[in-house]
Amino acid sequence: QAGRRLPPFEQRLCELTITAYEKGGAPPLPRVLGEVKELRKECIECGKRWAAECKSAPSARAADEAQKLGFEDMALLADEGRDAVGHLVELVKNLRQVPVVQLLVPSVVLVGAPNVGKSSIVKRISSGEPEVNNYPFTTRGVTVGHVHNPDVFAVFGKDCQVMDTPGMLERADDERNEMEELTVASMLYLPTAVIFVMDPTGMSGTPFPAQRRIRDALRERFPRRPWVDVVSKADAERGADYDAELEPAGALHVSAEDSTNMDTLTGRVHEMLGEVATVLQQRVAKVQEEGAAGGEA
Numbered sequence: 581q582a583g584r585r586l587p588p589f590e591q592r593l594c595e596l597t598i599t600a601y602e603k604g605g606a607p608p609l610p611r612v613l614g615e616v617k618e619l620r621k622e623c624i625e626c627g628k629r630w631a632a633e634c635k636s637a638p639s640a641r642a643a644d645e646a647q648k649l650g651f652e653d654m655a656l657l658a659d660e661g662r663d664a665v666g667h668l669v670e671l672v673k674n675l676r677q678v679p680v681v682q683l684l685v686p687s688v689v690l691v692g693a694p695n696v697g698k699s700s701i702v703k704r705i706s707s708g709e710p711e712v713n714n715y716p717f718t719t720r721g722v723t724v725g726h727v728h729n730p731d732v733f734a735v736f737g738k739d740c741q742v743m744d745t746p747g748m749l750e751r752a753d754d755e756r757n758e759m760e761e762l763t764v765a766s767m768l769y770l771p772t773a774v775i776f777v778m779d780p781t782g783m784s785g786t787p788f789p790a791q792r793r794i795r796d797a798l799r800e801r802f803p804r805r806p807w808v809d810v811v812s813k814a815d816a817e818r819g820a821d822y823d824a825e826l827e828p829a830g831a832l833h834v835s836a837e838d839s840t841n842m843d844t845l846t847g848r849v850h851e852m853l854g855e856v857a858t859v860l861q862q863r864v865a866k867v868q869e870e871g872a873a874g875g876e877a
């Protein structure tokens with residue numbers, strides 16, 4: 581319920597956390613909430629009943645006795661509801677672990693199959709030491725760093741975010757697991773540019789042609805996003821399934837290991853952040869205008 585008042589990205593994170601909690605064997609949230617609501621009602625009724633009993637007791641001693649029985653009754657009720665309340669408490673713990681990302685600063689996300697070198701690139705292009713965010717619904721940490729862009733800073737008063745995503749696998753959208761849902765949600769709801777990373781070495785475990793198909797499917801879904809294609813691990817040998825023909829046009833060959841083309845990539849990142857900032861500024865202005873118009877009406 582409350583989730584519906586959150587910004588869409590955070591709403592999605594809540595949903596994914598709840599889904600993962602239910603998948604872990606907990607009963608469905610609506611049932612838990614129903615049980616807790618019922619328990620609350622019963623507790624209030626029980627309390628009122630015994631309070632009335634105390635009030636109309638013929639003697640102080642009888643009132644004491646009624647109070648004692650009332651407490652026992654309440655304790656029984658609380659015991660009956662222990663499981664439901666326990667589930668709710670556990671879920672709240674999980675929700676509190678969801679990391680907070682800035683929703684209104686220009687960001688760059690690195691997307692690609694698992695193990696292609698995304699986090700290594702985040703580390704190379706971030707200023708300072710990136711943090712690792714852990715989401716309750718995926719076992720993969722998400723590396724979050726920052727890039728200082730003076731123009732963006734002048735407008736937003738904040739550094740831009742650079743983060744990797746938990747990775748994409750090749751399969752249909754309706755089969756995506758939570759780690760992929762998080763990747764898609766980041767792109768859908770955050771003001772992002774994209775660095776798509778493909779690993780040509782065969783070390784990542786996803787064949788090069790499959791990586792290209794993942795890339796094309798995503799590009800088709802987000803055709804206007806500021807985007808740069810990157811082929812990683814330029815310092816290493818190409819794998820058997822690598823085919824130069826399968827590289828997206830204009831792909832940048834980089835290495836986090838020996839810094840090949842890291843400066844060029846950083847330059848591209850700043851350009852893209854500028855583009856994202858422009859779009860974001862327009863969006864913020866529009867929301868403010870609508871807010872002002874709403875206020876006058």
Ligand SMILES: Nc1nc2c(ncn2[C@@H]2O[C@H](COP(=O)(O)OP(=O)(O)OP(=O)(O)O)[C@@H](O)[C@H]2O)c(=O)[nH]1
Pocket residue numbers: 693694695696697698699700701720744745746747812813814815816834835836837838
């Ligand atoms: N030779 C070489 N190896 C690299 C390079 N970048 C990353 N690696 C290696 O590739 C592996 C995966 O790198 P990560 O940066 O963790 O990849 P990732 O895409 O973030 O992986 P996940 O978060 O697990 O999906 C690690 O063993 C790295 O050491 C590179 O430029 N050259």
Ligand SMILES: [Mg+2]
Pocket residue numbers: 698699700721723744
């Ligand atoms: Mg990573």
